[in-house]
Amino acid sequence: MKSFVIKGDICYSKNKDNLITLKDSYLVCENSLCKGVYEELPSEFCEYELFDYTDKLVIPGLSDLHIHAPQFAFRSLNMDAELLDWLNNSAFMEETKYSDNDYAKRAYSIFANSLKNSVTTRACIFATLHKDATKILMDLMDETGLETYVGKVNMDRNCPDNLCESSAQRSADDTVSWVLDTADKYKSTYPILTPRFIPSCSDELMKKLADIQREYKLPVQSHLSENKDEIKWVQELCPKSKSYGDAYDKFGLFGKEAKTIMAHCVYSTKDEAELMKKNGVFVAHCPASNTNLSSGIAPIRRYLEMDLKVGLGTDVAGGHSESLFRTIADTVQMSKLYYRLIDNTAKPVTFNEVFFLASKGGGEFFGKVGSFEKDYEFDAVVIDDSILPHPQKLTVFERLQRAVYLNADFNGITAKFVKGEKII
Amino acid sequence: MKSFVIKGDICYSKNKDNLITLKDSYLVCENSLCKGVYEELPSEFCEYELFDYTDKLVIPGLSDLHIHAPQFAFRSLNMDAELLDWLNNSAFMEETKYSDNDYAKRAYSIFANSLKNSVTTRACIFATLHKDATKILMDLMDETGLETYVGKVNMDRNCPDNLCESSAQRSADDTVSWVLDTADKYKSTYPILTPRFIPSCSDELMKKLADIQREYKLPVQSHLSENKDEIKWVQELCPKSKSYGDAYDKFGLFGKEAKTIMAHCVYSTKDEAELMKKNGVFVAHCPASNTNLSSGIAPIRRYLEMDLKVGLGTDVAGGHSESLFRTIADTVQMSKLYYRLIDNTAKPVTFNEVFFLASKGGGEFFGKVGSFEKDYEFDAVVIDDSILPHPQKLTVFERLQRAVYLNADFNGITAKFVKGEKII
Numbered sequence: 001m002k003s004f005v006i007k008g009d010i011c012y013s014k015n016k017d018n019l020i021t022l023k024d025s026y027l028v029c030e031n032s033l034c035k036g037v038y039e040e041l042p043s044e045f046c047e048y049e050l051f052d053y054t055d056k057l058v059i060p061g062l063s064d065l066h067i068h069a070p071q072f073a074f075r076s077l078n079m080d081a082e083l084l085d086w087l088n089n090s091a092f093m094e095e096t097k098y099s100d101n102d103y104a105k106r107a108y109s110i111f112a113n114s115l116k117n118s119v120t121t122r123a124c125i126f127a128t129l130h131k132d133a134t135k136i137l138m139d140l141m142d143e144t145g146l147e148t149y150v151g152k153v154n155m156d157r158n159c160p161d162n163l164c165e166s167s168a169q170r171s172a173d174d175t176v177s178w179v180l181d182t183a184d185k186y187k188s189t190y191p192i193l194t195p196r197f198i199p200s201c202s203d204e205l206m207k208k209l210a211d212i213q214r215e216y217k218l219p220v221q222s223h224l225s226e227n228k229d230e231i232k233w234v235q236e237l238c239p240k241s242k243s244y245g246d247a248y249d250k251f252g253l254f255g256k257e258a259k260t261i262m263a264h265c266v267y268s269t270k271d272e273a274e275l276m277k278k279n280g281v282f283v284a285h286c287p288a289s290n291t292n293l294s295s296g297i298a299p300i301r302r303y304l305e306m307d308l309k310v311g312l313g314t315d316v317a318g319g320h321s322e323s324l325f326r327t328i329a330d331t332v333q334m335s336k337l338y339y340r341l342i343d344n345t346a347k348p349v350t351f352n353e354v355f356f357l358a359s360k361g362g363g364e365f366f367g368k369v370g371s372f373e374k375d376y377e378f379d380a381v382v383i384d385d386s387i388l389p390h391p392q393k394l395t396v397f398e399r400l401q402r403a404v405y406l407n408a409d410f411n412g413i414t415a416k417f418v419k420g421e422k423i424i
Numbered sequence: 425m426k427s428f429v430i431k432g433d434i435c436y437s438k439n440k441d442n443l444i445t446l447k448d449s450y451l452v453c454e455n456s457l458c459k460g461v462y463e464e465l466p467s468e469f470c471e472y473e474l475f476d477y478t479d480k481l482v483i484p485g486l487s488d489l490h491i492h493a494p495q496f497a498f499r500s501l502n503m504d505a506e507l508l509d510w511l512n513n514s515a516f517m518e519e520t521k522y523s524d525n526d527y528a529k530r531a532y533s534i535f536a537n538s539l540k541n542s543v544t545t546r547a548c549i550f551a552t553l554h555k556d557a558t559k560i561l562m563d564l565m566d567e568t569g570l571e572t573y574v575g576k577v578n579m580d581r582n583c584p585d586n587l588c589e590s591s592a593q594r595s596a597d598d599t600v601s602w603v604l605d606t607a608d609k610y611k612s613t614y615p616i617l618t619p620r621f622i623p624s625c626s627d628e629l630m631k632k633l634a635d636i637q638r639e640y641k642l643p644v645q646s647h648l649s650e651n652k653d654e655i656k657w658v659q660e661l662c663p664k665s666k667s668y669g670d671a672y673d674k675f676g677l678f679g680k681e682a683k684t685i686m687a688h689c690v691y692s693t694k695d696e697a698e699l700m701k702k703n704g705v706f707v708a709h710c711p712a713s714n715t716n717l718s719s720g721i722a723p724i725r726r727y728l729e730m731d732l733k734v735g736l737g738t739d740v741a742g743g744h745s746e747s748l749f750r751t752i753a754d755t756v757q758m759s760k761l762y763y764r765l766i767d768n769t770a771k772p773v774t775f776n777e778v779f780f781l782a783s784k785g786g787g788e789f790f791g792k793v794g795s796f797e798k799d800y801e802f803d804a805v806v807i808d809d810s811i812l813p814h815p816q817k818l819t820v821f822e823r824l825q826r827a828v829y830l831n832a833d834f835n836g837i838t839a840k841f842v843k844g845e846k847i848i
Contacts, residue, residue, distance in 0.1 A: 073815050076829030077822050079756065080774050097816075107815035294760040294772060320753070320829045329744070332503065336718040341765045348718060350504050391497050391531035392521075398501050405500030405744045410834040 001031040002420035005045055006380060008053035009396045010037055012060050012372040013356040016304065020372075021396040027058060029378040032420030037372050051422075053382045056414055057396070057403055060370050061121025061379030062324040063362030065284035066221070066263040066313025068126040069137055069150075070095050070104075072111040075317040083227040083293045083318075088160070091317070095128045096163045104133035108140050116144040119324050119409050121379040121418045122366045123148045124221050124261055124284070124313075126194055129155055129165055131178045138182055142189040145423030147366060151194025151221055152178045156205045159196075168205035172212060179216050188419065190219075193258075197223040198234045198247055210252035220253055221284075224262035224272075227295045231267055245272040245281075255279030259365060263313055266290055266298045273306055282309045282365050285357070287330040289318030297338040300331065301346040304353065311362020312354075325404045328354045351401055382415040383408050425455040426844035429469055432477035432806060433820045434461055436484050436796040437780040440728065444796075445820040451482060453802040456844030461796050475846075477806045480838055481820070481827055484794050485545025485803030486748040487786030489708035490645070490687040490737025492550040493561055493574075494519050494528075496535040499741040507651040507717045507742075512584070515741070519552045520586045528557035532564050540568040543748050543833050545803040545842045546790045548645050548685055548708070548737075549574045550618055553589055555602045562606055566613040569847030571790060575618025575645055576602045580629050592629035596636060603640050612843065614643075617682075621647040622658045622671055634676035644677055645708075648686035648696075651719045655691055669696040669705075679703030683789060687737055690714055690722045697730055706733045706789050709781070711754040713742030721762040724755065725770040728777065735786020736778075749828045752778045775825055806839040807832050 006027040013019050020037070028035040028045050035045075071091055078090045098104045115123060125141070125148055127134040134152040141148045152175060156165045165171035175193070182191045193213050195201045201209070213220060225231055225244045234244045241247035245268065248254035254262075256279045263284040268276070276283065285298055303310050312327045313319070319327070328351070335349040363370020369377050385403045394402070402408070416424040430451040437443050444461070452459035452469050459469075495515055502514045522528045539547060549565070549572055551558040558576040565572045576599060580589040589595035599617070606615045617637050619625045625633070637644060649655055649668045658668045665671035669692065672678035678686075680703045687708040692700070700707065709722055727734050736751045737743070743751070752775070759773040787794020793801050809827045818826070826832070840848040 076826045079825070079829070080772070103815060110813045110815060288757075291757040291760055294764045296764050297761065333712075333715045336715055337721065337761060337765075340718045340720050341761075348504070389534050391527060391534060401503070402500045405503070407831065407834060410831060 003030045004049040004051060005029070005041060006051045006053060006058055008056050008058040008382060009399070010058045010372065011396060011400045013352070013360050014371065014373065016353045016356045019352040019355055019397070021400060023396050024054065027372055027380065029417070029420050032378050034372050034374060034376040034378050036374055051415065053414065055386065057383040057385055057400060059119070059381050059383065059400070060359045060363070060372060061381050061416070061418060062119050062358045063311055063366060063370060064120045064123040064314050064324055065261050065282060065311040065362045065365060066286055067123055067316050067322065069108060069111045070098050070128050071317030072114065072322070073107050076320040079292050079320065083295060084229055086293055092160050092163050096160070098128040098130045098133040101132055101136060104130070104136050108137045112140040112144050114322055115146060116423065117412065118322050119381050119413065120322070121146055121381065121416065122363065122369060124192060124365070125150045126221070127152055129153045129163065131174050134178060135182060138186060138189045142186040145188065145418050145421055147188040147418060149190050149192035149219060149221070151192045153194050153196050154205060154209060155196045155200035157202050158199050168202050168208055171205050172208035175209070175212055179212070179218065183216065193218040193220045195222050195253065198237060198244065199230065206251040206253065213253065213258055217258065219258050220260040222248065222253070222262060224248070224265050225267045226264035226290070227293070228267060243269055243272040243275070245275050249275060249279070255281035261365065263315060264290065264295070264298065265303070266296045273303065273308065277306055277308050280309060282311055284311055284313035285331060286313040286315035286319055287334040288320060288327060289315035291334065292320060293318050297334045297342065299338060299343070299346060300335055300349055301338070304349065309361070309364060310357055311365060312358045323407060323409055324358050325407055325409045328358050329405050331357065378417055378420040380417045381413055384414045387411050427454045428473040428475060429453070429465060430475045430477060430482055430804060432480050432482040433823070434482045434796065435820060435824045437776070437784050438795065438797065440777045440780045443776040443779055443821070445824060447820050448478065451796055451804065453841070453844050456802050458796050458798060458800040458802050460798055475839065477838065479810065481807040481809055481824060483805050483807065483824070484783045484787070484796060485805055485840070485842060486543050486782045487735055487790060487794060488544045488547040488738050488746070488748055489685050489706060489735040489786045489789060490710055490739050491547055491746065492740055493532060493535045494522050494552050495741030496538065496746070497531050500744040503716050503744065507719060508653055510717055516584050516587050520584070522552040522554045522557040525556055525560060528554070528560050532561045536564040536568050538746055539570060540847065541836065542746050543805050543837065544746070545570055545805065545840065546787065546793060547572045548616060548789070550645070551576055553577045553579055553587065555598050558602060559606060562610060562613045566610040569612065569842050569845055571612040571842060573614050573616035573643060573645070575616040577618050577620050578629060578633060579620045579624035581626050582623050592626050592632055595629050596632035599633070599636055603636070603642065607640065617642040617644045619646050619677065622661060622668070623654065630675040630677060637677065637682055641682065643682050644684040646672065646677070646686060648672070648689050649691045650688035650714070651717070652691060667693055667696040667699070669699050673699060673703070679705035685789065687739060688714065688719070688722065689727070690720045697727065697732065701730055701732050704733060706735055708735055708737035709755060710737040710739035710743055711758040712744060712751065713739035715758065716744060717742050721758045721766065723762060723767070723770060724759055724773055725762070728773065733785070733788060734781055735789060736782045747831060747833055748782050749831055749833045752782050753829045755781065802841055802844040804841045805837055808838045811835050
């Protein structure tokens with residue numbers, strides 16, 4: 001359990017509308033939790049080790065609620081296709097390579113190192129269906145010091161032969177074996193149940209996964225209402241469901257039993273969104289991916305008005321960058337186009353609102369995470385924005401906006417703490 | 425006049441559909457012009473100096489057809505407003521500072537240095553209405569070695585008192601004085617006539633500017649059909665015009681007499697676009713700005729089908745980044761949303777098409793610029809993409825896509841040549 005003090009220019013969200021920024025202030029970590037932020041350091045903390053990041057920005061670690069580790073290698077390639085073609089021609093082709101543990105180790109090492117050096121401190125990660133490669137990924141993620149949930153993917157239909165589990169039983173057995181191997185193995189890496197999406201999981205498999213979820217008390221992540229063709233397909237596959245979300249719900253995998261993330265929700269109907277609210281499902285909003293795959297724009301203003309749980313996802317490699325700074329800017333930008341092109345009563349979301357989503361909004365999935373308020377787990381990232389010179393005086397808030405929009409993170413970060421541990 | 429050889433992984437567009445990529449090849453510069461690209465170096469060039477950029481990407485310099493130098497200081501700030509509010513509350517407020525030459529020198533030094541270190545080799549730049557500050561900017565731009573057109577802005581109505589020329593005559597006189605001072609002063613910096621946009625230029629001023637254009641044979645840059653409120657306003661100000669573009673045309677400032685750039689063209693009607701085609705007006709497509717200011721998405725596929733002249737603009741600070749790599753990715757992304765949300769018969773533009781727009785498309789404004797074909801002016805940028813590790817083999821084309829989407833330029837560029845001069 002760590003106790004120390006950070007000095008710097010401190011930024012954090014209390015709520016959607018309230019982003020605190022403080023020049024030359026002190027952030028105290030006590031027993032790996034946030035104790036408080038002070039403009040003058042109280043004498044009781046003067047004996048604590050001091051990390052002096054004067055003139056640097058100190059922000060809470062950000063949470064990436066949706067990212068595919070095996071797709072990291074081909075991010076930004078073949079971006080001319082839509083979802084279902086892209087899945088068949090890019091994503092699935094790359095994912096087959098992870099039957100080779102050597103390739104997996106090489107590729108996942110690059111992924112883990114990139115995530116470690118990003119502004120992300122927490123992430124929910126899709127692996128592939130390969131049990132061994134998934135364990136390799138979990139070993140590597142645990143070494144980074146980040147806190148992550150990692151999912152062995154389930155898929156037993158509508159996928160290429162060499163990327164398809166041979167039966168629902170085999171998929172379920174592999175899942176149980178993987179969960180038993182990993183559930184208590186790591187310091188900060190945990191298994192998460194990961195049916196890829198309904199089109200690639202048979203009814204039988206979904207039922208078995210629901211049983212596994214209940215037996216092992218696993219959280220769940222999947223995809224929802226990303227693309228109109230996909231939604232139509234789900235309706236054909238699950239003719240009795242009232243919506244795509246209702247199909248998950250009928251299988252018992254839609255948040256009632258376990259904390260659950262659904263990525264995208266571009267075309268969620270009012271009923272589907274209300275079911276998400278009722279069940280406490282987290283939306284992982286992935287604006288870059290929704291643009292790259294020509295999916296559309298999710299109605300984030302509506303979800304905020306409904307008080308849904310919302311966080312951000314980079315969705316590498318539908319999204320091309322692992323930067324949550326980039327994702328914050330993308331979210332603001334896409335909400336402006338939603339307002340302009342789809343619904344001029346849906347006011348664009350603001351920088352403050354989206355900074356909240358990237359930090360405290362998504363952080364909620366991990367507990368008291370994503371803020372510097374008292375008793376929050378101590379995740380912090382230190383950014384050197386002096387690489388962005390300017391002729392005028394700037395407030396800390398203005399510097400934060402510049403750091404985010406101009407991707408100061410692309411030039412590396414100065415320091416990073418997760419749960420009170422300094423990992424960079 | 426320079427002659428030398430570059431070795432590296434060479435990428436350039438021949439036309440919209442034909443992007444050439446060559447591993448370990450040779451690009452010959454002879455008398456500051458491109459001589460050719462060769463997989464084996466012909467013996468006649470073996471005596472030339474060789475710059476060895478093995479394993480690095482070598483691309484033509486890119487052209488930024490629309491950027492506001494005085495707005496660079498506040499890029500990415502106050503992005504929650506729409507065009508007309510943003511102009512009044514952000515852009516105009518910053519631009520008043522350029523009556524102070526010391527501030528101008530400080531701010532423009534940062535701008536010039538950033539542009540020098542970007543992938544841009546040519547640019548069309550708005551300054552402010554201040555004659556002296558504009559000359560300071562031109563001095564600084566010339567020192568960079570880039571080739572640029574820089575415009576003292578004209579504005580004599582509908583702007584704050586401290587950012588409004590006192591009369592059309594005064595604006596015209598200042599313009600002539602500035603043109604006489606700068607037209608032949610520089611190695612690679614030239615004046616360009618820059619009426620800000622019709623709402624800020626009286627009829628009298630526009631007529632005088634047309635006279636000045638003809639007398640001094642100046643190119644022209646301005647804004648067109650960016651925002652629906654703006655278009656309505658122009659219609660009120662110029663009730664006899666058939667369109668915003670027609671209003672410029674009636675003043676004689678719409679490409680018939682001089683090469684002309686119009687930024688944005690988000691809402692150009694078919695008639696306006698046809699007039700642009702007839703007059704040879706260049707469209708500066710500025711996707712980041714059009715998103716940030718909630719303007720909309722320009723129908724770039726339509727403009728390509730009509731065979732309009734199109735280049736890209738970063739439009740700092742409506743756009744938040746000076747990176748044309750970022751602008752390429754933005755253009756592809758926004759065209760996907762145009763296809764999805766506005767017109768599903770307008771096929772998204774491809775990476776190849778947009779790389780062409782950023783290089784040869786916009787380069788055409790400057791002459792034979794933006795390609796490595798024979799007799800093109802020798803502009804080249806060398807990018808080290810080894811900062812983006814990958815587990816699999818990649819083609820040169822794949823590496824180019826990654827460098828662009830993942831902004832390898834944010835970590836600096838290895839070398840840069842403009843008209844055969846090595847400037848980095």
